Structures are given as structure tokens and as C-alpha cells.
Amino acid sequence: MLRNTFIDLELCYEGGESSNAAIKRALSVITDVRKNGDNNVVIATHGNLMSLLLMQFDNKQFGFEEWDALSNPDVYHLYFDGTSPTIRRIWMG
Numbered sequence: 001m002l003r004n005t006f007i008d009l010e011l012c013y014e015g016g017e018s019s020n021a022a023i024k025r026a027l028s029v030i031t032d033v034r035k036n037g038d039n040n041v042v043i044a045t046h047g048n049l050m051s052l053l054l055m056q057f058d059n060k061q062f063g064f065e066e067w068d069a070l071s072n073p074d075v076y077h078l079y080f081d082g083t084s085p086t087i088r089r090i091w092m093g
Contacts, residue, residue, distance in 0.1 A: 001013065002048070002064065002067075003064045005018070005019045006019065006051075006055075006063050006064040006067070007064075009023070019052050022048075022049055022052055023052050023053065023055075023056055026045070026049055026052065026053045027053070027056065029043065030043075030053070034080065047067060047070045047072070047074065048067060050070075050074075050076070051063075051064075051066060051067040051070070054066075054076060054087060057078065057084060057085050057087060058087055071092040071093040072093050073091075073093040074089070074091070074092055074093060075089070075090050075091035075092075076088065076089055076090065077089075077090045
């Protein structure tokens, strides 16, 4: 079922939200943080939302298989120099 939400970003199971809705919610947080001018911010989330967010910044290269390969916990560093961040996996649990 989860794999399907990475294929069809509008898919919404009963009682949940679509991947696109989750992405919109997560991107609004990133946008707010960047507008505030904060340079060093830690954002904690679960792996699915983190994967969807990384997918938006990584030219759709991050998907279900990458989510499945996450450790728990996992830490990614996004460095913004312009509009697109540099993404680096900095720690695997």
C-alpha cells in the first residue's frame, strides 16, 4: 500500500492524506523556516514524510526503494544555497 503512495501521489487511503497533501504540508514548514532567515534548523519527522520531502528536492530520485533502505533513525543534511539544496546523508542508525 505504501509503495502505491509513492507511485500515485494523489492516492489517499481512508482516514489519511495523499502524498501530495503531506508534501505541501512539509514544504510549507521549509518555506517558513527559510523566510525567517534561520541558518541552522533541525526538523524531525518520520521516514515516510522525510522521503516525500527529499523526493521534492532530489529530482524525483528518492522514492519507495530509498524509503525502504532508511535506517531508524536516519539523518539527512539539506544545505540551501539558492532554491535547490545540496542533500547529504550524514548518519545512519
